[in-house]
Amino acid sequence: MHNTLVGLNLRERIRLGCAGKVVSAFDIARMMALGADWWNAARGYMFALGCIQAQSCHTGHCPTGVTTQDPVRQKALVVPDKTERVHRFHQHTLIALQELVQAAGLTHPGQITASHIVRGTAQGVTLLANQIPSVAPGALLAGQMPHEVFKLYWPLAAADSFAPLKTA
């Protein structure tokens, strides 16, 4: 997504949010490196509410009152106490992120790029930037198809419909 927007010179106009098993400050630093501007957590905040991962959300019998419509079970979750926990989880996670940003010599997490993340691979230690594809600004507008994924899908795409175009 980040690459496509860069290739269309739209990246400055559109902010990207990400989500999915992102709970620690390093998790977010890594998502920023891949091109995200902010991140959302759902299950992370459920843990802050007291979720114990009993995995009975779909039954209505949540033992901690997080995912239930049962008024008695809900009472287990004391709102003022858990409000404070949600607040502290947010604050302390951002403080941890601040430490990472400062250590990397940056002033905002949005400055983290794939060149700041290092990865151990079978070929040795390398920057994440060497492992993931990038697209030059405006490349797609200029008709360049820098990667296989664009060569395959770009000709199938149309601005007015999500249905793929028919190819010859």
Add this chain to the structure above:
Amino acid sequence: MRDLRQTRHSVLRNYPLIGHVRFLLEWIRPEIRQYFVESDREMVPFSRQQRSLIYQRAKGESDKRPFGTQLDVGALGYEWINHSLLPTALPTHDFRVTIGAHSSCTQPYSASVFSISAMSFGASSANAILALNGGARRCGWCTTRWWA
């Protein structure tokens, strides 16, 4: 006798007494596994380590672990962020991102870089939603409101 005659559970037809022990153990297996057997890094789907970190931060307890990492830093796929020779000292951790920063946007929004995701709010309890939104309000940021 009832166990011997019933047709639903084959195990109970052959082992009418001890068969019940098996069902009891199977019933409490997830709990025993989570309390005693599961390793700290096993993702099921969130590891004990991940959950402990969140609990500690939510309670305002220390989120530090002494004596070095428990992770295998030589493992394939292990990642870290490099330390700069010129670290910064920032006045705040309230990192923001402006959504709608382009001049064509009439109502830009300053969001925290860390927000509460959409959840199945139809499944979440009223108290859970009150606590989430209350926590969000305390810092002036938002939850994405999708109903699934």
